[in-house]
Amino acid sequence: xxxxxxxxxxxxxxxxxxxxxxxxxxxxxxxxxxxxxxxxxxxxxxxxxxxxxxxxxxxxxxxxxxxxxxxxxxxxxxxxxxxxxxxxxxxxxxxxxxxxxxxxxxxxxxxxxxxxxxxxxxxxxxxxxxxxxxxxxxxxxxxxxxxxxxxxxxxxxxxxxxxxxxxxxxxxxxxxxxxxxxxxxx
Amino acid sequence: xxxxxxxxxxxxxxxxxxxxxxxxxxxxxxxxxxxxxxxxxxxxxxxxxxxxxxxxxxxxxxxxxxxxxxxxxxxxxxxxxxxxxxxxxxxxxxxxxxxxxxxxxxxxxxxxxxxxxxxxxxxxxxxxxxxxxxxxxxxxxxxxxxxxxxxxxxxxxxxxxxxxxx
Amino acid sequence: xxxxxxxxxxxxxxxxxxxxxxxxxxxxxxxxxxxxxxxxxxxxxxxxxxxxxxxxxxxxxxxxxxxxxxxxxxxxxxxxxxxxxxxxxxxxxxxxxxxxxxxxxxxxxxxxxxxxxxxxxxxxxxxxxxxxxxxxxxxxxxxxxxxxxxxxxxxxxxxxxxxxxxxxxxxxxxxxxxxxxxxxxxxxxxxxxxxxxxxxxxxxxxxxxxxxxxxxxxxxxxxxxxxxxxxxxxxxxxxxxxxxxxxxxxxxxxxxxxxxxxxxxxxxxxxxxxxxxxxxxxxxxxxxxxxxxxxxxxxxxxxxxxxxxxxxxxxxxxxxxxxxxxxxxxxxxxxxxxxxxxxxxxxxxxxxxxxxxxxxxxxxxxxxxxxxxxxxxxxxxxxxxxxxxxxxxxxxxxxxxxxxxxx
Numbered sequence: 049x050x051x052x053x054x055x056x057x058x059x060x061x062x063x064x065x066x067x068x069x070x071x072x073x074x075x076x077x078x079x080x081x082x083x084x085x086x087x088x089x090x091x092x093x094x095x096x097x098x099x100x101x102x103x104x105x106x107x108x109x110x111x112x113x114x115x116x117x118x119x120x121x122x123x124x125x126x127x128x129x130x131x132x133x134x135x136x137x138x139x140x141x142x143x144x145x146x147x148x149x150x151x152x153x154x155x156x157x158x159x160x161x162x163x164x165x166x167x168x169x170x171x172x173x174x175x176x177x178x179x180x181x182x183x184x185x186x187x188x189x190x191x192x193x194x195x196x197x198x199x200x201x202x203x204x205x206x207x208x209x210x211x212x213x214x215x216x217x218x219x220x221x222x223x224x225x226x227x228x229x230x231x232x233x234x
Numbered sequence: 235x236x237x238x239x240x241x242x243x244x245x246x247x248x249x250x251x252x253x254x255x256x257x258x259x260x261x262x263x264x265x266x267x268x269x270x271x272x273x274x275x276x277x278x279x280x281x282x283x284x285x286x287x288x289x290x291x292x293x294x295x296x297x298x299x300x301x302x303x304x305x306x307x308x309x310x311x312x313x314x315x316x317x318x319x320x321x322x323x324x325x326x327x328x329x330x331x332x333x334x335x336x337x338x339x340x341x342x343x344x345x346x347x348x349x350x351x352x353x354x355x356x357x358x359x360x361x362x363x364x365x366x367x368x369x370x371x372x373x374x375x376x377x378x379x380x381x382x383x384x385x386x387x388x389x390x391x392x393x394x395x396x397x398x399x400x
Numbered sequence: 401x402x403x404x405x406x407x408x409x410x411x412x413x414x415x416x417x418x419x420x421x422x423x424x425x426x427x428x429x430x431x432x433x434x435x436x437x438x439x440x441x442x443x444x445x446x447x448x449x450x451x452x453x454x455x456x457x458x459x460x461x462x463x464x465x466x467x468x469x470x471x472x473x474x475x476x477x478x479x480x481x482x483x484x485x486x487x488x489x490x491x492x493x494x495x496x497x498x499x500x501x502x503x504x505x506x507x508x509x510x511x512x513x514x515x516x517x518x519x520x521x522x523x524x525x526x527x528x529x530x531x532x533x534x535x536x537x538x539x540x541x542x543x544x545x546x547x548x549x550x551x552x553x554x555x556x557x558x559x560x561x562x563x564x565x566x567x568x569x570x571x572x573x574x575x576x577x578x579x580x581x582x583x584x585x586x587x588x589x590x591x592x593x594x595x596x597x598x599x600x601x602x603x604x605x606x607x608x609x610x611x612x613x614x615x616x617x618x619x620x621x622x623x624x625x626x627x628x629x630x631x632x633x634x635x636x637x638x639x640x641x642x643x644x645x646x647x648x649x650x651x652x653x654x655x656x657x658x659x660x661x662x663x664x665x666x667x668x669x670x671x672x673x674x675x676x677x678x679x680x681x682x683x684x685x686x687x688x689x690x691x692x693x694x695x696x697x698x699x700x701x702x703x704x705x706x707x708x709x710x711x712x713x714x715x716x717x718x719x720x721x722x723x724x725x726x727x728x729x730x731x732x733x734x735x736x737x738x739x740x741x742x743x744x745x746x747x748x749x750x751x752x753x754x755x756x757x758x759x760x761x762x763x764x765x766x767x768x769x770x771x772x773x774x775x776x777x778x779x780x781x782x783x784x785x786x787x788x789x790x791x792x793x794x795x796x797x798x799x800x801x802x803x804x805x806x807x
Binding site for chain 2: 454455458460462463464466467498499623625626627628639641646647738739740741750752754756764765767769773774776777778806
């Protein structure tokens, strides 16, 4: 039995740029909120096919996704921040995906994992939706068929960058409303 | 001992001219019958105590657009799992009137297999408990696996057909 | 959403006054592994009737196969049962080899056996650990996935990819097994049995697991045969029908293994049958490695120049190799006309390929006999009268893979 060791090399997130003094620290509100949000994203794994199995490998102990703050996978769209669409979305499934997206609360992000979710993949057929950006707006695309767990984690880190850098007024801005209107979402 | 010749002999003894076109591609006995007799042949193969083909492995449809009057072929693959013998049984039907009797009364397996055949090819199985589309969306109005329909979705505007070799 | 719910179920008149409630166990549900929708009629917690809907991931494999050359269909077959994709690949290659009448050297057969049994172990590990997750035991999943990573590393050494492998070619393998592959296989065979014993100690005589799974989700042997069951689900009911012994392929007749069988067909038996099959697969891999020691180590493909691409050095220097390469890639080889049916024992049962060839570059018709599609029809009958939580773990014990069901 090896002796119990404590992890002495704990990695701490960098504090944002700010003005500090005796007992206080000032910074922008968006930076503080971005820091908190980006390190505690709760994903909704919308796994339909083979990319879902690679996601299971990413969640397992070898390539741990929980160390990025997503320890709790939520399967309810009301409680999640990020929807990870993994696998082929067919035309029968597209209304379901749209319904799940509409049920998510702001702020919400979308990650398309795999070639089938990004653009239809190798299935250029009458029954497969050629990319989920036909029905919902997407933030990050992860290519691969299936993408390696390292690639999924890289996509996740890009989402973290987006979350950290987002302005807190973005979701009420006209640009965002125009984007949603182009998909027919009010 | 159950062999292809013995099965063929028993079928010819029982049905005479109603079963025809016996062949053995790659070792599997294949024969045809008219579509009115398909249930009789299947029942005989299933319930005869020597043949015992009680397991329906697969049921599918093939579309031959050039064979006028016999365009759709319903292919049954039966198996005797105790002796390990397989038999293929084909029934042809016209595409203008694609009515074939259903095999769900004999084998429960045939339920969804026939729904899939209806969805893809349009074969109407008479007597099926629930013959509606299974794989495609409900609103689809054509039968996609027939040879005249293309593979790709024709409503796309962003793919350039010249570049993709179509 | 109401339109979707009325798809398959006809609500009778007077449904406002009815005693039962309708629950939509929808396509996106954490416990349905894959996209399956079930509309359940429930009386409190008991299920009275269930109407399943499939086709949410229909990708039209059979139509795509009519437009692709024979060697281009292998990546398609990967995506059928994606937990054990090498088995699908090998099955397809064997179908084409049966069509063209190719004979393979013994070493290629033994290499195929090793790869297929590794894939079977990977598939059963996913199914069993996910049954554990659904009954609440998450740690079995975490322990066992480390060994799936070892299996993935072996696949990566041979073909370059982890999950959707596209492994092998018509006539053999694309490259020989290197020393690293044999080292990784030895490491796997040394470390896996201990972990598998730990996994069995966690579940097999665990009182909570046994109470949860014994007597749940059972089906009788006669009904199972009528519904077309194959694979571990059929063997759990007591019938020992295994394609590897009934219609042997790839030299399985040279091996000494037994087929584990259950008695009642309920969930506990399926779990135990899959565990026993994992042990049989480990023994098969050891036997194959032993048998390969006496054979010529440089053989890794059959001698069929019409279908197996020649070495690149020969293509650049010799004339016949250049011509064969051109003919194979452009689809000018002579492919025999005929129809053939071949089946392999996949992770879920008899995976069959019905191929009709008309001599052209692509098949005229290719039909996959998918075991999941055929035995999922029995699901409403299995769960009738049981409780909702039992229905959920029954679905995960049937090992339904959405890609195979909806191809």
